[in-house]
Every structure is written in C-alpha cells, then in structure tokens.
Amino acid sequence: MRFLFKTDYEDDIKLFPHSGYYVSYGILLAFLLIAPFVLSSYLVSQLVFVCIYATVGVGLMILTGFTGQASLGHAAFLAIGAYTAAYLQQYNVPFPVYFLAGGLLTGVVGALVGFPALRLTGIYLVIATISFAFIVEEVLARWESVTHGNEGMRVKTLSLFGQAVPQNGPTFYYLCLAVLVLTIVGTLNLLRSPTGRAFVAIRDSETAARSMGVNVSLYKVKSFAISAGITGLAGVLFAHKLSFISPEMFTLQLSIEFIIVILIGGTFSLHGAVLGAIFLVMIDPFLTYLKDDMPGIIAGLAATFGADSITANKIHANAAAIASANGLKGAIYGVIIVLFVLFEPLGLYGRWLKIKLFFQLFPLYKRATFKRQKIYVKSERNR
C-alpha cells in the first residue's frame, strides 16, 4: 500500500495527490472521449443525460452534501435555466451568452431563495424549498407571454460559432462532458478554498463555525447561489437535449430524482454525484432489459431445477405479467431508495471506498471502519 508523506499544506490540498490519479483519470477520460465512436447512439444519448444529471448532482452536492442544507426544489432551478435558454434563443442570442446568462440568472434566484432559507433548518427548509419549486412551476404555467404556459416551448437546435450542434450528435455529448468536467474541477477548487472550508464547517456544526468567525449567513447564501447557478447551467443543456420544455417536466418528482442521485452516489464526495447520475440514468435501459429478458431467464432457471414444461410456461407467463405491470418502475425506485438508506448509507462511492480499503489492508480490514455513529441523545429540534 502507498503511504503519502505530507510535509506541507500544499500537499494536503492537491487535486491529484499522487501519480496513480493521472493514470486512472487519464484512462477514464480517454474512454469518455472515444465513447461516441464505440457505443450505440442510444447509449451515447443516455451518457448525455448522465452528464446533465451529474452536473445537477454536483450543484446539489455543494448545497446538501457540503453545506448541509437539504433542498427538494432543484427542479425549479433547472427549469429557470432551461427557460432562460429557450427565451433568449428566440432573440438570436448566441449560445455562450445565454448559457452563462442562464447560470447567472439561476444563481441570482438561488441567492434570493437563500435569504429566507437562512433562518430555516431541517424539515422547515425542505418544505420551504418544495414551496419555492411549486411557485416556480405555477409561474411557468401562467406567465404565458414569456413561457407559453402549458403549451411549452420549442428549443431550436444549438448553434455554436455558426455550427449546428444537433442534440443527438457526438459534438453535443462532448459539450455536455466538457461542462461536467469543468464544473467538477471548478467545484473541487472551490472546496479547497476558504469558501469550501467554510461550507464544510457550517455542515458539521453551525455554532462551531460561527464561533470560529465564519459568517454563516453569507456562506449559506453563497452556497445556495453557486448550487443554483450550476443547476441553471445544466438546465440550459437539458433544454437543448429535450428540444422541448414545458412546466410539467419540472415537478417535485424531478427534484426527488436529483436527491436520489446524490443519495445513491454518496453524499460526501463529488464522485457520488457522478456515480449516482450513472445509476439513475442507466436504470431505465436496465429495467427495459429486465422486462424483455427476465421472464425467459426465470423460466429457464425453473426448467433447469426440474420444473416440467407446463409449470415453466406458467412461471414464464407470471414473470412476464409482473415485469410488464404498470408502475413497476415506481416500486423498484422505492425499494432501491429504502435499501440504500438502510444498508448503504454512504452510497455507491462509499461501497467503492470500502472495496478499495479491503484490498489495501487485505487481511486486516475491519468492517467497523465505516460504521456510522447513531445519535439518540440530541434532538434536531434544538439546533
């Protein structure tokens, strides 16, 4: 195993602590760059969604994961970004301008939400963000002169420096990938700056942070603004990817999906946002696959274990009926969330860390290393 000998603060905040990182991230980047040429167009399209969801995940991670402020209203920020893009595009504003404008406007709105959120914690903050999202949804549906109400808005094909970038082509994928990578690098840099340290301090203990001289209100508002701004940028890409947006796309359901992204990925690291996005987006093709092939597999298994052909057929039919039942997806979603909360609270990235540590420490790995502390004493009401 590798021991990192740190002699300097600079060593501690390096983005790439040792050379192994260059190799592994290099390979990952190379794979992502050749992906459009080797994967089917459907998978590339899913990868674009992964990039967009991961960008939102990074934004939400700053707020929820690092500042400790829960939000169930991020669909609204995504909507503001998307509608800004669609609106400005009508006036032939070039892409880079409305891309940044979308992020900026959403960031300002995020800061405006951040101010009332200052005094709220826990459940009150959750309900306040839900309320905000409902209000935005309703405004989008009613402000017809700008948003065309429930009819929705068409988003024209993206054009970058005079070149058309169709939303299914590889260029659009590279664009989304670039935005994701830049967001991640920017966020990593933010997190190792005093601002990021202040966020983490607020998450761990607001009182302690305040007594160390951290201006809690200022940094909470900053966190809201940055998180919302990143989500707004993702919203611009989201609008282009779907090429049509309407208010009913940006519901509470979508906000919950974003929370699922960071929850399943692991709420303590940016890796989690990406892993969670991969999981959430790729579960759809996986479920379709299950629907098509699972009955056959189950019936085959039954036949191997001695069931006669009539029973096997029955099993096949039953499995097919269950697999194609309406709303199965919801049930699977629900079970996945509950299972993750119960058994893998650190998410996919936590699992990865555990496996890595297991091999690093091979015979000496202790399961209790990652055990969470249960707190029965302190009431969250007294925060």
Add this chain to the structure above:
Amino acid sequence: MLDFVQQLVSGIALGCVYGLIALGFVLVYKATEVVNFAQGDLMMLGGFFAFTFIGMLGLNYWLGFAGAVAAMAAFGMLAERVVVRPILGYPQFSIIMATIGLGYFLRSVVGMIWGTDDFKIETPFSEGVLRIGSLVLAYDKLSVIAATIILCALLYLFFNRTTLGTAMRASSENMLAAYYMGIPVKRVVSIVWAISAAVATAAGVLLAPITFIHSNVGLVLGLKAFPAAVLGGFGSIPGAVVGGVLIGVIESMAGFYLPQGWKDVAPYIVLLVVLLLKPEGLFGVHTRKKV
C-alpha cells in the same frame, strides 16, 4: 357576504381534511422526530383497505371502517419495524428519504393491485345536505369536520394526560434518557406508528366520498397537508388543525376571489411568508441549541 361565508365554511371543511392528514405527520414527529413523507400514502392505502372491505367484500360500513383501521395499524407497525427502526438515530434527512422511498413503493404497488381507476365507497354521509338559512353544507364534509375535532381532542388529551403520551413526548426529546428512565422506546415508537396509520386510515375513509380513492390521492393531499403541519409548527397537535384550516381557507378564498392559478400557489406563498417571520411555525416552540 353569503358567498364569503359559503367559501369560508367550505374552506374550513377542506382545511379539516388537511388537518386530519397533518395530524398523522405531527404524531410521528412528536413522538420520534421522524418526518414521515409516506403519511399521505398510508392514508391512500387505508382508503383502499376500506374499499376492499366495504365495496368488494360487502361488509357493513362501520365494520369495514374498523377493519381497515385495525389492518392499517398493523401495517404501520410493520412499516416502522422494517423501514424506520434500523435508521432511528441517524440524521433526519436519511429518514425523510426512506419514507419517500416507502411512499413510491406503496403508490406503485397499490396501482398494480387495485389498478389506477377512481374508486368510491358508499358511506352513510355520501348524500344529503344540511341547510342553515341559505348556507348549504354537505354531510360528508360535516363528517370530516366532526371527525377532525374529535380526533384532535382525543390525541391532545392522550399526549398530555396519559402515561403513554408522556412517555412518547419524553422519547422524542431524548431517546437515550427515556430509555434509562425505563420507557420501552422501541415499543413506544411502534405504537405511535400504529396510531398514526390508524388516523391516516380514518382520514382516507372519511375523504373517500369527497376525493374518491385512487393511487395518487395520498401524494396530492399529502403535499397540501405537509405545509399545514409546518404552518402550525411541526409537533403541535392543535397547530396541525389550525394550520390545515388556514391552508384550506386560503385555498378556497384564493380560488374564489383571485385569478385562476392562485388557488394552488397561495397556500405555499403564505407558508413561505410565515416561515420567514416565524421560522418555527405558528405554534412551534423555539429552542436554542446548547453547545
């Protein structure tokens, strides 16, 4: 003026509906500091149980009502045992997520078993109206108002006057200390989930003639009841009902006097304003953290 009174009364009736669901939120929160996002879905499931007993098996209304309440109390205990107990003591947010997951699961399973149509239960209150002067009130709405008042009073007395209620309040303040004092915390939590599922079922059955029963009714009403609970100050039983009535009255007034669209948003705007001015809700108790 008559319009105003009529709107006020129907707003109060609607608000009692929200209050009834909000009571379930508050119960669980008061006793365990857990926010149960699946409360609306428990209500929906209770409605479906009652529909099965009354509509499909043809039981007497009151018998079916009691059966549904008993079945749901058992289900509430089961849900607590499987989903909530393993994560008690962890940050509130993980429990919120777990109950959101439970809600997803219940909605989708109910949709698979009973289908996605609207169902109706024949009740003794389904028809008929009460007339006071030129004011008209349907019996089904009156039954909701009456049930809300009765349940609220019962639960208030239960929490403040009985030993079990005191034990629940104690375990909510500090589970560990309560345990040291000889309170069987696990059983207390289990009982409180049973009670809250039973209250939810009562709400579901009483609402059946008004909103019908379908697999999404819990989500829709739960999202209105939730602001009601917050408005009243999470953890206050009278607060839940007052919050519910406020939300109901605001909604029905906004629907009548303001342009279209305000009806759905007005409760949330009021909620945000109240939270801005009084972050712990109208009846909440503000406490400072000791370091």
